[in-house]
Amino acid sequence: MVDVELRQLRVFLTVASELHFSRAAALLHISQPALSQQIRTLERALGTPLFDRTSRATELTPAGRVLLDAAPRVLFEAERAQARVSQAAEGASGLLVVGSVGTALASIAPRILRTVRARFPDLQLEVSQHDTGAQMIALAEERLDGGLVREAVPTSTVTVEELISEPLLAVLPGDHPLAAHDTVDAGDLAGEPFVLWPRPLGSAFFDILTGYCREHGFSPRIVAEGADIETQLSLVAAGLGVSLQPSYYANLRPPGVAFRPLSGDVPTVALQVAWRRRDRSPAVGHFVEAARECAAAG
Template identity: 90%
Template sequence: MDIELRQLRVFLTVASELHFSRAAVRLHVSQPALSQQIRTLEKALGTPLFDRTSRSTVLTPAGRVLLDAAPRVLFEAERAMARVGQAAEGADGLLVVGSVGTALASIAPRILRTVRARFPELQMEVSQHDTSAQIVALTDERLDVGLVRAAAPTTAVTVEELVAEPLLVVLPDDHPLARRDTVDAADLAGEPFVLWPRPLGPEFFDIITGYCRDHGFSPRIVAEGPDIETQLSLVAAGIGVSLQPSYYANLRPPGVEFRPLSGDVPTVALQVAWRRRDRSPAVGHFVEAARACAAAG
């Protein structure tokens, strides 16, 4: 059976008019050409669709069944073609997104909202991962795009800076330094530190330890936390102090104070990352939204 969508549309026009001449006028074709199209359709289906006499045209039982089914067939076909077009343009399908907690606490919600507003049919699966895990997942094609922190590009993955924020010192609220408006890095030389494990983000870890060494000391790391919530809880418990990007200041739990550092302070970049060879339009839309949100501040 070989039926074209055009034939179904012709059939529906004739069925609505029940008059071949009027249907031909609506379709801007000659009546003989219209009759031939209906005969071709009937031949493909193996049954008459209309009973035609010199005085009237009526649907056969088979014609009434097709009249019920044809609109649904056309709707689904047109919907499928639209979705194929949307997928080709990156407006449909599934985009798997990774994000560090820093981004989820700051720019990520705006990026996701922007993408969803422009492409409501594009499904996004978002999960939280540290930077190193995202770079590996992007390389292995388990993620399509990521929001990472202080990451170095690789042969497989490119990164682009979105925003950068300065480091702040995080202190227990009863710490003497918490009474100051700003803190000198040198005053942290004797303090115990709570930091991220280096494997979760080597570049970020090296920014912090390099900053401390520039001020004459190496941080005495007494505890590490796999996520920011754990680290802030350790600081609140008085286990140590920490250095964190200012993005996290809005997550301040009870018992913790964030203070600016004096002098020249390094910044920590939030970046968007994707595979160098990935030409997916959906990834491109996400990157464009990330750039726009970063530019808007």
């Protein structure tokens, strides 16, 4: 196996450019004997002379001309590989797989992703929508690197950190009598059919909603469930029932749906960033830091 150092190739290219050992040594800030020794070492490694040396001139041999053509490409690829390794070590390149609940995709997630992409354009982002429960499992199983979840409970494997917290709103068909009010009392929803999230998709969030109803003297009569917010809002717009949702979703403003504040003390729902406790990946750190900054900026 040929043992050639990159430093030797750089020395060779300087000599090949100057075709003069003294001038090349001066450009490289080394002595001429040291330069000559490096060229001889390179020639021994390659098993062939690279220069014809006479008292009058220095010329490249046929092997030297081949190396002159190949060496710049070798150095370019080596330097590019070194840069990529450094970027990967710093979390500036590679692949970051992120999950997000629909709540975050409708609010803070786009800003977080834009921030990461702007700072680290060589870091490939793969983003998909998953409910909180699925993300917590995927994080533990290392199928996700980071996530944006809602009211998740930390585990021994996955930690969560609150980003933003906003109150629940009443979600009503646009022609519902309560939609004409500026605010809605939770007790006025007692006899209404409800459209909610299935509990397995986020038990903590589901329990906040149903617990709030019980505090006002009733259990919600759930007539329909939707695995995503678009489905639920469509069901509300169709008049199948009312709902309770975080205020983030008011940004969607689908036709036929009215969002109204609830009166009195209203529970808040937290959006959180989640990642594995033992994950020391710089890329994950960049994602978490961007999430914190976007949340602080409001």
